[in-house]
Amino acid sequence: MVTTMKTMKKQLVRGLLFLVCVCTIHTAYAKTKYDIPPLTEDLRKQWLTLNHYKHTWRGNYQNEINNEDYFLAVTGQIDPYEEYLAFVNVLQRYRTDKNKEDAATICRFPARTTLLIPHLKWFKKKHRPKCKEFNKLNNLKKIKSISLLFASGYFDSPSSYFGHALLKFNYTDDVLNQKALDASLNYGADVTDSEGSPFYILNGLTGGYQANYKRNNNFIHSHHYTNTQIRDLWEYKLSLTPAQIRYIVEHSWELRNAQFSYYFLNDNCAHRIIKLVEMATGKNLSKTHGFWLLPVQLTQHLQQQGLIGEETYIPSLKTTFTEKYRQLSKEEQKQFIRFFDETPQIQEAYAQTLSAKLLFLILNQLDLQVAKLTISKKDEEALNNLNRQRAVILGAMLKRPAAQLERPSFKKKEGTTLLNNKPSSVIQAGTIHRKKTTGALLRYQIANNDLLTQRLPGQEISRFIMGAAEVEVQKGNISPHKVTLIDIANINTNPLPSRLTKEYSWSINIDYTARNLTCTKCKTFGIESKLGKAARLNDSLAVYGLTGGRLHHKRTDHHRYVSLEAETGGVWDINTTTKLKAGVDISVDPIKGNPEYLTHGTLALDITKNKDIRLHIENNGHTTAATALLGLYFN
Amino acid sequence: MKKLFILAALLALPMLATAEENETQAKKVQGSGPNPFTECGIGAALFPEIHWAAALSNVIWDLGSTAVTSALSSPEMCNEKKKKTAKFIIETLPQLEQDIAAGNGQYIAGLAETMGCAGSQDAIASGLRTSYTGVVANGDYATATKAERATTMYNAVKTVTANVDGSCAVAL
Structure with missing residues (x-):
């Protein structure tokens, strides 16, 4: 109590000193013709927002920007008024003697300058110094719009399934050499640990990494996503006014020198990128009901606020390749595969006989394999072999006249858009019926992507749940039914033989759950992993089979600490709003050898974009259980 | 005291080498400058995963970081366009090769734009195709x-x- 009183006294004295200081400075400058405009309520709010100040519960300020050298005043990081005075002071000095140092400072803060000009009688647009570097690298007058780019997850890398978001500045057509411009704005962490290490996870979750904004060459950057990391891109042209565009361009320029703490779940690329649009538009775009913000949520928020003007899909190398390969005739597919089966001596002569379309596709397939080797492991021998085959194909192409080399076309599937996807979390409520009893079931899930949700064009059937809890109410008793920490599955239906792609289907999950719905006293906490194969029989039907095992934290009547698990089934897209998943799961204790077969089926019916119904039934040979759930999706 | 002199002489050696290096480079003219992958040090700076020194027989690289630093800080030797072109090539190499084989494409357009030669795109594509036929063979x-x-x-x-296009060549 005494300590609190002392602290309050100290703060009061500091506050009074600050007021005296401000008044003195204000009076001093007020006597000159370059007076300091008062921080009106409106201007104060804008100044605090622009400079990333946050009010603390103790009544003072802290700043999201970590590096003190971003600020002009010694205490500028935590004292918005000192920083305000320091910046106005620079403007005053520049107005008086136009020295280069002050000009450089003003050019470091174009958004601050734009904010203050309407409030200053003595510093107008014409008084701004010529900021050569800013003008050269931004060419603000020629930026006609800004787009949000959303990149889907890395190829085969669960830790990136969150996706990524960045901004892109779009220039008017008369700007030359646009592919050479640093037109994209990226926000990322300076990661110093290897991905997957405990330090990487810990630092990522606790703000252990510093992050900053960077400008990149958009052509190369996008190429890197689609062709090296094999990620699909979505571009959303934002409906922004010229003033809002100016704000984003100028403030992002200021933030080149700012360092932030990176938090993987909520202060991530999605948060910082949308924050710029939020600051410019004054619309709440980073809202989320949880402590996380997924990049895919941004598109939904932008759409809700009417800020999305146009959507463009930029498929990855794998998406375009798969689509083009599926368009080949059976005979052409055989010819394609034969190239890879031939010996190096025969490949060269065989390549000369192939059509241009096949040469392009083989080259794409080889590039995909090279990209995969670059992402995952460094296998020099495999890489050399791929490069040798690339040389064979390039050689065959170069021997023909260019006019004879027509590229195979890519047709984007119509009617599918990221904007129709459901929001990222769901609450499901309904009933559960088993052994002649009926109870209530309530479920909450973060990240709604499962095997039955709407997929993006070209996206494989997959599941990505980063947390779920399920409770059952039976006769007034509430009991936990299932808790999922993470659940990822990738059903890979690559049409090529796996000897060419080395791609498999897989799943991994960590949860507390029962073997099936009919068993109520067999819940265990465990880690489960499976590997297998999948195939697409036609555009709407895919089948899969996975086998693996589960480590349990305790024994049950069916198994000890380890059980072998297998599942086989199919997913049928009946139409755009209805999907059916059915299959058989097998669970067996490797020592007891007591296989239990569970036959199951789930029907998913989309009612609206935010609501669906899930009907599920299963039978273990003795008992049948069923659930009916109404889902409400939200961000 | 003698030891101090020897130490000072040893410390001064790299500086002398740098000065000599700068002088040599200053005599070079644009267009005859160093290869950016090996001499500007940008290969190592941008793509640390590639073992440049091992990959290339590069005497200048072997001289150490002073040569790299001096080349980087010498704008007429390793100008921005040269660095951008080099970065574009290594970042997009497989697709650029495909475009060259096809005789057209957005990567050739990107390369031409990066060099500021957008108007000569078709001629560059044609020239590279001819040149690359020999390279791949x-x-x-x-x-x-x-x-x-x-x-x-x-x-x-x-x-x-x-x-x-002479105007492009000067920059490289």
Whole structure:
């Protein structure tokens, strides 16, 4: 109590000193013709927002920007008024003697300058110094719009399934050499640990990494996503006014020198990128009901606020390749595969006989394999072999006249858009019926992507749940039914033989759950992993089979600490709003050898974009259980 | 005292080498400058995963970081356009090769724009196709590393632009 009183006294004295200081400075400058405009309520709010100040519960300020050298005043990081005075002071000095140092400072803060000009009688647009570097690298007058780019997850890398978001500045057509411009704005962490290490996870979750904004060459950057990391891109042209565009361009320029703490779940690329649009538009775009913000949520928020003007899909190398390969005739597919089966001596002569379309596709397939080797492991021998085959194909192409080399076309599937996807979390409520009893079931899930949700064009059937809890109410008793920490599955239906792609289907999950719905006293906490194969029989039907095992934290009547698990089934897209998943799961204790077969089926019916119904039934040979759930999706 | 002199002399040696290096480079003219992958140090700076020193027989690289630093800080030797072109080539190499084989494409357009030669795109594509026919036919190409292929591409671009568009060549 005494300590609190002392602290309050100290703060009061500091506050009074600050007021005296401000008044003195204000009076001093007020006597000159370059007076300091008062921080009106409106201007104060804008100044605090622009400079990333946050009010603390103790009544003072802290700043999201970590590096003190971003600020002009010694205490500028935590004292918005000192920083305000320091910046106005620079403007005053520049107005008086136009020295280069002050000009450089003003050019470091174009958004601050734009904010203050309407409030200053003595510093107008014409008084701004010529900021050569800013003008050269931004060419603000020629930026006609800004787009949000959303990149889907890395190829085969669960830790990136969150996706990524960045901004892109779009220039008017008369700007030359646009592919050479640093037109994209990226926000990322300076990661110093290897991905997957405990330090990487810990630092990522606790703000252990510093992050900053960077400008990149958009052509190369996008190429890197689609062709090296094999990620699909979505571009959303934002409906922004010229003033809002100016704000984003100028403030992002200021933030080149700012360092932030990176938090993987909520202060991530999605948060910082949308924050710029939020600051410019004054619309709440980073809202989320949880402590996380997924990049895919941004598109939904932008759409809700009417800020999305146009959507463009930029498929990855794998998406375009798969689509083009599926368009080949059976005979052409055989010819394609034969190239890879031939010996190096025969490949060269065989390549000369192939059509241009096949040469392009083989080259794409080889590039995909090279990209995969670059992402995952460094296998020099495999890489050399791929490069040798690339040389064979390039050689065959170069021997023909260019006019004879027509590229195979890519047709984007119509009617599918990221904007129709459901929001990222769901609450499901309904009933559960088993052994002649009926109870209530309530479920909450973060990240709604499962095997039955709407997929993006070209996206494989997959599941990505980063947390779920399920409770059952039976006769007034509430009991936990299932808790999922993470659940990822990738059903890979690559049409090529796996000897060419080395791609498999897989799943991994960590949860507390029962073997099936009919068993109520067999819940265990465990880690489960499976590997297998999948195939697409036609555009709407895919089948899969996975086998693996589960480590349990305790024994049950069916198994000890380890059980072998297998599942086989199919997913049928009946139409755009209805999907059916059915299959058989097998669970067996490797020592007891007591296989239990569970036959199951789930029907998913989309009612609206935010609501669906899930009907599920299963039978273990003795008992049948069923659930009916109404889902409400939200961000 | 003697020891101090020897120590001072040893410390001064790299500085002397740097000064000499700068003088030599200052005598060079634009267009005859160093290969950016090896001499500007940007290969190592941008793509640390590639073992440049091992990948290339590069005497200047072996001189150490002073040579790299001096080359980087010498704008007329390793100008922005040269660095951008080199970065473009190594970052997009497989697709650029495909475009060259096809005789057109957005990566050739990107390369031409990066060099500020957008108007000569078709001529550059045609010239590179001819040049690359010989490169790929050479048995060494199939076993070349990415760094070596990028260097070959850079040299081909340099030669072709010199013949096609003088204004581009000066910058490289």
